Amino acid sequence: MPVEADSIDQDATPQEAWSQLAILADRAGAMDIRALFAADPRRAETYTATLDDLSIDFSKSSVDADAHTALLALAEAAGLRAFRDKLFAGYAVNSTEGRAAMHMALRAPEGEAMLAVLPTGIENAAAIAIAERRRMQDFVTRVHEGDIVGATGQRFTHVLNIGIGGSDLGPRMACEALTLARGAMLTPRFLSNVDGTGMQALARELDPATTLVLVASKTFTTQETATNAAAARDWLAGALGEAAVGVHFVALSTNRLAVASFGIADDRVFGFRDWVGGRYSLWSPVGLSIALAAGWEAFQGMLDGAATMDRHFRDADLAENLPVLLALVGIWHSSVLGYRAQCVLAYDDRLKRFPAYLQQLEMESNGKSVTLSGAAVGHPTCPVIFGEPGTDAQHSFMQLVHQGTQVIPVDFILAANADHDRPQAHRVLAANAFAQAEALLRGRTLEEAAAEMRNAGQPEAAVAAVAPHRVFSGNRPSTTILFEKLDGFALGRLIALYEHKVAVQGAIWGINSFDQWGVELGKVLAGGLLPDLAPGAAPGEHDGSTSALIRRFRDLRRER
Numbered sequence: 403m404p405v406e407a408d409s410i411d412q413d414a415t416p417q418e419a420w421s422q423l424a425i426l427a428d429r430a431g432a433m434d435i436r437a438l439f440a441a442d443p444r445r446a447e448t449y450t451a452t453l454d455d456l457s458i459d460f461s462k463s464s465v466d467a468d469a470h471t472a473l474l475a476l477a478e479a480a481g482l483r484a485f486r487d488k489l490f491a492g493y494a495v496n497s498t499e500g501r502a503a504m505h506m507a508l509r510a511p512e513g514e515a516m517l518a519v520l521p522t523g524i525e526n527a528a529a530i531a532i533a534e535r536r537r538m539q540d541f542v543t544r545v546h547e548g549d550i551v552g553a554t555g556q557r558f559t560h561v562l563n564i565g566i567g568g569s570d571l572g573p574r575m576a577c578e579a580l581t582l583a584r585g586a587m588l589t590p591r592f593l594s595n596v597d598g599t600g601m602q603a604l605a606r607e608l609d610p611a612t613t614l615v616l617v618a619s620k621t622f623t624t625q626e627t628a629t630n631a632a633a634a635r636d637w638l639a640g641a642l643g644e645a646a647v648g649v650h651f652v653a654l655s656t657n658r659l660a661v662a663s664f665g666i667a668d669d670r671v672f673g674f675r676d677w678v679g680g681r682y683s684l685w686s687p688v689g690l691s692i693a694l695a696a697g698w699e700a701f702q703g704m705l706d707g708a709a710t711m712d713r714h715f716r717d718a719d720l721a722e723n724l725p726v727l728l729a730l731v732g733i734w735h736s737s738v739l740g741y742r743a744q745c746v747l748a749y750d751d752r753l754k755r756f757p758a759y760l761q762q763l764e765m766e767s768n769g770k771s772v773t774l775s776g777a778a779v780g781h782p783t784c785p786v787i788f789g790e791p792g793t794d795a796q797h798s799f800m801q802l803v804h805q806g807t808q809v810i811p812v813d814f815i816l817a818a819n820a821d822h823d824r825p826q827a828h829r830v831l832a833a834n835a836f837a838q839a840e841a842l843l844r845g846r847t848l849e850e851a852a853a854e855m856r857n858a859g860q861p862e863a864a865v866a867a868v869a870p871h872r873v874f875s876g877n878r879p880s881t882t883i884l885f886e887k888l889d890g891f892a893l894g895r896l897i898a899l900y901e902h903k904v905a906v907q908g909a910i911w912g913i914n915s916f917d918q919w920g921v922e923l924g925k926v927l928a929g930g931l932l933p934d935l936a937p938g939a940a941p942g943e944h945d946g947s948t949s950a951l952i953r954r955f956r957d958l959r960r961e962r
């Protein structure tokens with residue numbers, strides 16, 4: 403998406419930049435994407451950005467040259483360059499918690515220095531991450547080679563990851579993406595929801611003698627993870643004895659005192675610093691399940707792919723920067739045109755968990771209504787993120803996306819080469835992806851619908867009755883992300899693309915993308931409410947509805 407640097411107003415204030423975008427959105431035909439293609443049939447050549455084999459086609463959006471220039475002016479006015487510099491320099495961009503956001507250091511190559519600025523001084527974040535990475539690699543290699551075995555001497559065949567949020571969504575998504583086609587070296591299983599049904603089902607499936615259990619919790623106090631870890635401990639110790647806990651459990655945590663109390667030896671603890679946020683932690687020891695399941699080469703490939711995107715985001719000019727461009731198109735849709743949802747369709751069954759991963763990454767990061775200064779945000783921020791794999795989605799919610807009353811932009815994600823031996827199936831898959839995007843753009847007029855029915859021999863009465871229901875408005879925007887093949891490198895690059903997109907949008911909206919106080923409030927309230935559910939407990943102070951629900955819950959359990 404080339405743009406003349408001289409055409410960007412370097413001196414505009416954020417308010418002026420937002421005002422200019424509002425003026426552009428109010429133009430007649432501002433959302434007429436078909437008209438843009440009619441005026442420039444080769445529009446895709448201009449509005450496609452590339453990095454090696456990765457391409458992002460923005461041409462099926464209503465961003466034209468004026469809007470593109472104005473969006474870049476907004477990025478300049480919002481201080482995006484300065485934010486990017488602070489991010490990579492290790493400053494506390496997470497201002498409400500006084501922390502850097504240095505997840506990029508987790509995938510830094512050997513020998514590269516990345517510093518984190520802490521209240522106590524400066525530390526080489528990359529060196530710390532690389533040292534822990536070496537420990538992880540040694541552990542993974544020894545498990546795979548059978549040097550580390552279970553309490554009965556049997557080799558591990560399964561790895562159970564116990565965590566929630568970022569300690570579950572990222573590893574779960576990546577394990578599925580990297581093992582579905584090629585198989586797993588250790589079969590991965592995940593336990594996140596505190597509902598006891600999950601552990602009950604896993605206990606029926608897994609053999610404790612061949613199961614390695616990872617407990618992923620930075621503080622080792624997260625209520626759901628602690629509850630599930632205790633259940634897994636009881637299951638394993640009940641089958642193999644108390645001494646087996648130290649052999650079968652690994653902690654991905656910084657709370658070594660709590661870990662030791664649980665019964666996990668120090669050499670089975672892999673830690674990370676406060677500059678690693680939960681939803682950015684799959685690159686850290688939290689990703690140990692990925693390496694155990696998919697192999698170290700695949701996990702290292704993820705790190706390398708993400709590091710490639712890091713360098714591109716750090717060094718490329720804003721006008722050619724893939725995360726920046728993806729973010730700006732999203733801002734045009736959500737903050738300027740008012741589209742309040744975003745659909746993500748990965749046409750790859752291996753990426754079926756990718757939308758769920760993005761839900762946390764985007765909505766927990768940018769689901770904010772307060773700026774860094776504490777004032778109310780003046781524009782809509784993060785849209786609702788949802789999605790499923792294509793082509794499954796075409797037979798469910800895509801009806802709404804095509805013909806519903808609200809406009810929902812779509813990200814289509816597709817690898818050109820499949821990881822299976824059915825090339826025709828992959829052509830069918832790609833045809834559906836491209837056709838869905840084309841259908842969203844083109845739509846179908848009443849005249850076209852009527853003509854199709856007449857050509858099919860339908861009587862005029864049927865044409866009059868049914869044709870209106872076959873009308874598609876069209877002009878519904880989409881972005882298509884295409885790359886050569888899905889492997890560890892491509893997956894890491896894709897994840898980092900969205901990570902940086904989220905950070906860019908947060909910087910432009912003036913919010914903190916790296917805290918999650920809404921999540922914290924729920925945790926606090928749950929901890930305070932739990933004693934009220936015990937039999938015979940005196941009710942605490944709650945609103946009328948919550949008090950009534952507590953009473954009803956205890957009545958149904960016969961625990962008054």
